[in-house]
Amino acid sequence: MDYQLSPQEVTMQQDLAAFCRAQIAxxxxxxxxxxxxxxxxxxxxxxxLLANAGWLEAGYAGDSLDLTTHxxxxxxxxxxxxxxxxxxxxxxxxxxxxxxxxxxPEQKRHYVPAILKAEKVGAFxxxxxxxxxxMAAIAAVARRDGDAWVISGMKNFVVNAPIADxxxxxxxxxxxxxxxxxxxxxxxxxxxxxLKVAAPIxxxxxxxxxxxxxxxxxxxAAGILGGVPGKGYEQVDRILTMGAVGITALCVGIGTACMExxxxxxxTRIAFGRRIGMYQDVGxxxxxxxxxxxxxxxxxxxxxxxxxxSEHGAKELAACAxxxxxxxxxxIANWGMQILAGHGYLVGSDMERLYRDAKFGExxxxxxxxQRALISKTELDRFVQA
Amino acid sequence: xxxxxxxxxxxxRDSVFRYGKDxxxxxxxxxxxxxxxxxxxxxxxxxxxILGLPFPxxxxxxxxxxxxxxxxxxxxxxxxxxxxxxxxxxxxxxxCAHNIFAFGTEDxxxxxxxxxxxxxxxxxxxxxxxxxxxxxxxxRTTATRKGDRYILNGSKTFITNAPVSxxxxxxxxxDRAKKHEGITAFIIEKGTPGLSTxxxxxxxxxxxxxTSEVFLExxxxxxxxxxxxxxxxxxxxxxxxxxxxxxLLSPMLGAALYNLDLCARYANERHQFDRPIRSFQAIQxxxxxxxxxxxxxxxxxxxxxxxxxxxxxxxxxxxxxxxxYAGDRGFEMASDAVQIFGGYGFMHxxxxxxxxxxxxxxxxxxxxxxxxxxxxxxxxxM
Numbered sequence: 001m002d003y004q005l006s007p008q009e010v011t012m013q014q015d016l017a018a019f020c021r022a023q024i025a026x027x028x029x030x031x032x033x034x035x036x037x038x039x040x041x042x043x044x045x046x047x048x049l050l051a052n053a054g055w056l057e058a059g060y061a062g063d064s065l066d067l068t069t070h071x072x073x074x075x076x077x078x079x080x081x082x083x084x085x086x087x088x089x090x091x092x093x094x095x096x097x098x099x100x101x102x103x104x105p106e107q108k109r110h111y112v113p114a115i116l117k118a119e120k121v122g123a124f125x126x127x128x129x130x131x132x133x134x135m136a137a138i139a140a141v142a143r144r145d146g147d148a149w150v151i152s153g154m155k156n157f158v159v160n161a162p163i164a165d166x167x168x169x170x171x172x173x174x175x176x177x178x179x180x181x182x183x184x185x186x187x188x189x190x191x192x193x194x195l196k197v198a199a200p201i202x203x204x205x206x207x208x209x210x211x212x213x214x215x216x217x218x219x220x221a222a223g224i225l226g227g228v229p230g231k232g233y234e235q236v237d238r239i240l241t242m243g244a245v246g247i248t249a250l251c252v253g254i255g256t257a258c259m260e261x262x263x264x265x266x267x268t269r270i271a272f273g274r275r276i277g278m279y280q281d282v283g284x285x286x287x288x289x290x291x292x293x294x295x296x297x298x299x300x301x302x303x304x305x306x307x308x309x310s311e312h313g314a315k316e317l318a319a320c321a322x323x324x325x326x327x328x329x330x331x332i333a334n335w336g337m338q339i340l341a342g343h344g345y346l347v348g349s350d351m352e353r354l355y356r357d358a359k360f361g362e363x364x365x366x367x368x369x370x371q372r373a374l375i376s377k378t379e380l381d382r383f384v385q386a
Numbered sequence: 387x388x389x390x391x392x393x394x395x396x397x398x399r400d401s402v403f404r405y406g407k408d409x410x411x412x413x414x415x416x417x418x419x420x421x422x423x424x425x426x427x428x429x430x431x432x433x434x435x436i437l438g439l440p441f442p443x444x445x446x447x448x449x450x451x452x453x454x455x456x457x458x459x460x461x462x463x464x465x466x467x468x469x470x471x472x473x474x475x476x477x478x479x480x481x482c483a484h485n486i487f488a489f490g491t492e493d494x495x496x497x498x499x500x501x502x503x504x505x506x507x508x509x510x511x512x513x514x515x516x517x518x519x520x521x522x523x524x525x526r527t528t529a530t531r532k533g534d535r536y537i538l539n540g541s542k543t544f545i546t547n548a549p550v551s552x553x554x555x556x557x558x559x560x561d562r563a564k565k566h567e568g569i570t571a572f573i574i575e576k577g578t579p580g581l582s583t584x585x586x587x588x589x590x591x592x593x594x595x596x597t598s599e600v601f602l603e604x605x606x607x608x609x610x611x612x613x614x615x616x617x618x619x620x621x622x623x624x625x626x627x628x629x630x631x632x633x634l635l636s637p638m639l640g641a642a643l644y645n646l647d648l649c650a651r652y653a654n655e656r657h658q659f660d661r662p663i664r665s666f667q668a669i670q671x672x673x674x675x676x677x678x679x680x681x682x683x684x685x686x687x688x689x690x691x692x693x694x695x696x697x698x699x700x701x702x703x704x705x706x707x708x709x710x711y712a713g714d715r716g717f718e719m720a721s722d723a724v725q726i727f728g729g730y731g732f733m734h735x736x737x738x739x740x741x742x743x744x745x746x747x748x749x750x751x752x753x754x755x756x757x758x759x760x761x762x763x764x765x766x767x768m
Contacts, residue, residue: 002387002388002389002390002692003387003388003389003685003688003689003692003693004387004689004692004693005387006387009387068387259766263766263767266766266767267767275767277763277766277767278767280756280759280760280763282763283759283760283763283764283766283767284756284759284760284763286762286763286766286767287706287710287758287759287760287761287762287763287766288759290703290707290762290766291706291707291710291711291762294686294703294704294707295682295685295686295707295711298682298685298686298689299681299682299685301387301389302389302681302685305387305388305389306389309390316677317681320677320678320681320682323674323678324678324682371674372670372671372674372675373667373670373674375673375674375677375678376664376669376670376671376673376674376677377670378677379646379650379673379674379676379677380650380653380654380664380670380673382647382650383647383650383651383654384654385654
């Protein structure tokens with residue numbers, strides 16, 4: 001038992017918090033409000049800032065990925081600028097992380113250090129028009145052409161696509177082999193013939209992270225993740241299971257930011273002669289924000305520990321963390337907006353931005369509905385009569 | 387941040403679970419229906435060493451750490467032991483016996499702790515009064531020094547175990563002008579003239595713990611029965627909070643795990659519209675939420691326990707989170723369990739009904755959910 005951050009973890013957290021306060025947080029509003037093209041420029045600058053200070057590689061050591069560090073770092077960056085964390089995570093975790101965990105030695109050497117130094121930006125493309133939670137429904141296909149793999153298909157909602165140098169793309173290489181054996185992740189490089197990234201799309205929140213669809217028309221892959229086909233389903237499943245830790249960090253980071261904005265307002269705003277936080281209707285909302293955010297953090301760190309140690313039930317814990325924290329943060333943002341009232345409703349206010357950012361967690365990488373389906377199946381199956 | 391149990395802790399938890407399931411849980415339905423303290427359940431708890439868990443072996447205990455105490459509470463709740471019997475245990479071991487152990491003189495410890503640890507004597511703690519609940523510092527019970535004795539006058543209410551207790555730790559004020567600085571704890575033995583209890587209350591839940599008023603009418607207590615000295619009572623009362631936020635909540639976590647098992651099994655077995663009700667998403671949704679609740683509540687409770695084992699001061703925010711979440715969300719989850727069982731869930735024969743009634747206490751006893759929110763919000767506003 002421990003249940004507390006180690007002194008080293010606390011120091012790391014404080015250093016990063018100071019860095020983010022100075023370098024990242026002041027740019028959050030600009031990222032949110034700029035044009036889509038400008039956002040692409042600004043976010044690359046943010047990734048560089050983080051990389052130059054060494055924060056993009058925190059948690060990556062040799063061949064292993066420490067999810068506890070990933071969580072702690074993620075929450076701090078997300079607190080300063082949620083969109084920056086989303087973009088950074090798509091590059092370093094979903095793309096470089098997958099390469100590190102599943103790639104051949106050559107693939108790792110070639111891509112991972114460059115992405116962690118922000119010399120290259122990574123992206124991870126699996127969703128399609130007709131395939132989100134239902135991954136088996138993807139239509140993208142890969143066919144062999146001599147030694148090469150040639151990919152065709154259309155990917156949706158690809159975070160970082162407009163700025164990506166390396167994209168991991170999920171496609172069927174052998175549909176007859178079925179979902180679990182017939183899919184692979186292909187490594188695509190920017191500039192490949194037939195690879196087209198659409199214009200960045202407008203999103204409700206997390207606007208600093210550029211998102212676009214990607215089309216592949218007989219596009220030659222630079223490689224197949226891990227060198228052997230047929231492992232795509234398992235790889236995506238593993239990276240997204242671990243990905244729940246990062247999404248939890250994103251949600252808790254946003255929750256913390258909401259709480260800071262709301263608490264500051266509740267401390268300084270006077271109504272009927274008292275600071276409004278001293279009224280129970282406001283103060284108790286602050287308390288509920290704290291409770292929910294605190295538990296979300298504990299679940300995130302718990303899931304990180306379970307995954308780091310390959311604990312039985314880790315996948316379910318990761319789902320619990322993501323489900324809890326993502327639903328917590330939409331409530332937290334709602335309470336925050338209520339506390340700030342008109343001041344939070346103004347475009348350009350931090351609360352307004354955070355309110356929009358908060359929704360993402362419930363719908364990304366396995367909606368809340370999918371998390372509940374996974375958790376309940378795990379629980380119910382414990383009592384299936386053999 | 388780490389989250390591991392030792393092999394020994396895991397084995398202990400599993401053995402308590404098996405014992406609770408085989409030996410105690412079968413007695414609980416009937417005991418709850420009777421709504422009386424069950425001496426049979428009590429002696430079974432004693433026999434397994436549960437009542438003396440945190441005390442050193444030389445005082446008749448097991449020398450367990452706080453995490454292990456919580457594991458026992460969780461395991462017994464999970465095994466289906468009713469909330470009332472586990473509340474009786476909590477009040478006895480942590481609020482009565484442990485206060486004597488932590489704050490008593492060597493003589494007091496030797497006299498009371500072994501018998502309490504073995505379950506030979508039953509203990510209670512009397513703080514709450516008709517006019518002093520959440521605002522505990524405003525108690526009106528007085529203690530007046532007269533030679534080598536104190537004369538106590540006043541009344542206490544909602545005192546768990548009082549009707550069956552042999553040993554009472556009672557709080558009174560030696561000087562009401564000093565407010566909480568005058569609060570003093572006394573050990574009073576059953577049979578002391580001037581000490582009496584009312585008939586047990588009929589409670590909504592946790593029925594196997596006997597709860598009553600305690601009356602002190604010119605009750606003479608020897609000065610040697612003062613616990614920790616005059617004016618030290620408030621510190622003792624506050625120390626109870628540390629136990630309340632972990633060990634006393636752990637049976638509530640256990641009950642939630644028990645409910646989850648019951649519901650998951652029932653959802654597989656129960657068929658409607660030619661299919662098991664587990665195939666309905668509304669059922670699945672509730673099951674998933676119950677699991678999330680159990681995991682989050684577990685983290686909050688063991689975080690408090692783990693810090694206490696390290697000897698850290700109670701973190702009031704972490705303590706409040708543990709309590710308010712187990713209390714409020716726990717009740718909602720217990721309600722969902724009844725809903726999954728439908729009409730059967732409304733019947734006493736199904737333990738989800740009892741768990742529903744028992745679970746409400748966590749949002750009330752030992753500091754209400756409202757008080758928890760007040761504590762958190764005041765700290766945030768600092």
